[in-house]
Amino acid sequence: MDNKILNLSNEQKGIYIDCIKGSSVEYNNVVTISVTELDYAAFRSAINMVVNEQELLRASFTEIHGEPKMVIHKNADVPIVCSDMKGRSIEEIKKEIISFSSEEFSLASSSLFTVKIIESDKDKCFIVLKVHHLVSDGTSMSILIKDLFRYYNAVRRN
Numbered sequence: 001m002d003n004k005i006l007n008l009s010n011e012q013k014g015i016y017i018d019c020i021k022g023s024s025v026e027y028n029n030v031v032t033i034s035v036t037e038l039d040y041a042a043f044r045s046a047i048n049m050v051v052n053e054q055e056l057l058r059a060s061f062t063e064i065h066g067e068p069k070m071v072i073h074k075n076a077d078v079p080i081v082c083s084d085m086k087g088r089s090i091e092e093i094k095k096e097i098i099s100f101s102s103e104e105f106s107l108a109s110s111s112l113f114t115v116k117i118i119e120s121d122k123d124k125c126f127i128v129l130k131v132h133h134l135v136s137d138g139t140s141m142s143i144l145i146k147d148l149f150r151y152y153n154a155v156r157r158n
Contacts, residue, residue: 002074015133024105025103030129038127042152045152046152050148056135057113070134077111100130
């Protein structure tokens with residue numbers, strides 16, 4: 001299967017233009033989830049399963065003949081960055097989350113979805129999911145989280 005090229009909605013065109021003219025950080029949708037005893041292999045598998053299922057998580061944006069277009073890639077590798085912050089204060093962890101949340105996406109990237117796992121004390125970690133608004137909104141973020149943990153739990157059971 002080749003990559004699919006799609007037209008943008010009027011709302012997406014407006015966001016795309018805003019992003020290429022300036023900062024796109026305000027379009028980052030970010031959710032932080034606190035978990036204990038994260039199985040990293042199962043989590044990576046669950047991320048891959050969600051990305052395979054939800055094609056917008058494999059989207060990037062480009063211009064063809066001066067018109068912005070969405071490209072749905074056959075595959076996408078979602079970056080998962082891990083930070084060991086054991087022994088650090090909650091204020092330092094919050095600063096790390098804010099810093100990650102404030103990083104801009106490249107709209108031409110094959111994934112407008114990134115993940116940061118911050119290891120804290122007592123087998124606790126924070127999962128920070130960041131998705132660009134061009135491919136997600138509040139409702140789709142809720143679905144993403146639900147699906148991610150449904151797959152995670154299924155992988156752990158098997």
